[in-house]
Amino acid sequence: MGLFKRAVCFGAMSVLPACGGAALEGGSDAVLAAQESALATATSRGCSFEVTAAVVTPPPAPAVYNLTLRRLASSTCAWPAASLALPSSYGSSAPSVLVAANELGVAVGYAVKGSSSGGPYRTLGFSHVDPESMAIVRNAGLLSSNTVSLTSVAIDLDGTTLKSYGIKSGTIAGETGSGGEFVVSFPDFFTSTTPGTVVAF
Numbered sequence: 259m260g261l262f263k264r265a266v267c268f269g270a271m272s273v274l275p276a277c278g279g280a281a282l283e284g285g286s287d288a289v290l291a292a293q294e295s296a297l298a299t300a301t302s303r304g305c306s307f308e309v310t311a312a313v314v315t316p317p318p319a320p321a322v323y324n325l326t327l328r329r330l331a332s333s334t335c336a337w338p339a340a341s342l343a344l345p346s347s348y349g350s351s352a353p354s355v356l357v358a359a360n361e362l363g364v365a366v367g368y369a370v371k372g373s374s375s376g377g378p379y380r381t382l383g384f385s386h387v388d389p390e391s392m393a394i395v396r397n398a399g400l401l402s403s404n405t406v407s408l409t410s411v412a413i414d415l416d417g418t419t420l421k422s423y424g425i426k427s428g429t430i431a432g433e434t435g436s437g438g439e440f441v442v443s444f445p446d447f448f449t450s451t452t453p454g455t456v457v458a459f
Contacts, residue, residue: 300359302389305335307364309357311347320374323347325355327366329392340392345383348374356411356422362448364389367411367422369402380406382430384420386448398444398454404428413447420447420454430456 299308308328315322325344329337347353347370355368364387371380379402386396404427411422422442430440433456444454 299330300357300364302359302364303336303361304332305337305389306330306332307357307359307389309344309355309366309368311353311355314346317350320348321350321352322374323353323370325353325368325370327357327364327387327392329389337390342387342392342394344368344385345370345372345381347371349378351378351405353380354408354424356408358411358413358420359389360413360417362417363387363395365411365413365420365447367408367420369406369408369424378405379403379428382406382408382422382424382442384422384442384444384447384454396447396451400442400454400456401431402426402428403430406430418446418448420444426458430458432456433458435459 299306308330309325310328311323311325313321314324324346327342327344329340331339344355344366345368349371353368353370355366358365366385366387368383369380370383382400382402384398385394387393388395406424406426408422408424411420413420423439425439433440435458437459440456440458442454442456445452
């Protein structure tokens with residue numbers, strides 16, 4: 259797998275970046291912080307991008323999380339800082355949001371609950387964002403019958419296939435196989451609208 263990005267992990271902070279990755283053998287806070295920072299960002303055409311989630315309505319009220327993709331200003335980026343609002347998520351369980359990128363574009367994956375009411379079901383979303391305009395080129399969504407969380411997003415070594423792994427309860431629309439983990443694959447994610455496939459294991 260190429261350009262591997264781990265999921266966002268949320269705690270009690272009001273704005274939280276993506277985090278995750280392989281478990282650390284040591285307990286170094288500095289190493290963990292550096293790892294989380296790296297995994298929260300991706301680079302396309304000389305620009306760095308990050309995903310965050312802000313708690314708009316904190317518990318005990320039904321929590322609302324606003325997800326955002328940001329382009330960071332830098333000496334290597336030809337364009338100014340900018341941001342793009344992603345779908346909001348509701349409920350006490352925090353969403354997962356991930357980012358990966360290459361020269362073809364920025365890929366964002368997220369698992370959100372679209373309403374404060376109803377069951378625990380969540381929607382998986384995958385967006386292709388143009389690095390220059392910060393406009394969404396493509397959206398793809400998959401509905402889960404129960405809770406679901408993304409644990410990684412990656413662009414394969416071929417440079418065009420997007421893969422995302424996660425854990426779930428219930429089933430995801432169109433999935434094959436069975437089990438509590440899954441992988442979603444989108445061939446030619448940046449250059450086509452070919453639907454993704456979901457394999458549970």
